[in-house]
Amino acid sequence: MSITVNLWTKKEGEIRRFLEKYYEDEVIIDEDVDQWSYVYREPLESVDIISALMDNSHQYDIKLGVQVNHGDLYPVTEKNHNDVIKGIFCLFYEEPVYEGCNEGRWIAGSLKSTYDFLNILY
Numbered sequence: 001m002s003i004t005v006n007l008w009t010k011k012e013g014e015i016r017r018f019l020e021k022y023y024e025d026e027v028i029i030d031e032d033v034d035q036w037s038y039v040y041r042e043p044l045e046s047v048d049i050i051s052a053l054m055d056n057s058h059q060y061d062i063k064l065g066v067q068v069n070h071g072d073l074y075p076v077t078e079k080n081h082n083d084v085i086k087g088i089f090c091l092f093y094e095e096p097v098y099e100g101c102n103e104g105r106w107i108a109g110s111l112k113s114t115y116d117f118l119n120i121l122y
Contacts, residue, residue, distance in 0.1 A: 003046040003088060004067040007036045007053070011061045018060050022052050043092050047085050054081040 007015050015036045019027040029036070040046040046066065053064055057078055064076040066084060068091065076084050 001043055001091060002069055003040045003043045003091075004070060005038050005040065005046050005049055006065040006067065006073065008063045008065075009034055009061055014061055018053065018056075018062055021056075022049060043088050047088055050076060050081060050085060050088075054078060 009015055013031045015033050016027055016029050016031060050064065053060065053062060065073045066076055067073050
């Protein structure tokens, strides 16, 4: 199982600025990068970067989405990020860690297609 974290922005240098702050080191990517993805083979490792961006969303003009095993894209927002993180724990552990783990209700709100999610961004 994997979790892919996807970042998008229209602001030049924004993804690089966030990643350098997150990694506390220089990140070698072009200044004009407007999309970044990373596949986490260990799903729980994705929680840190999701939390970091959501906790600092007022500082960055970046949209975030996650995919489970390269499936549909789920938008992550300030409203639903805690539920998304709980959902990642539900996927990782075989036993439900909270009531919402049952019946696949791990994302708050409705499932968005990649096309719908990109329309939200732009």
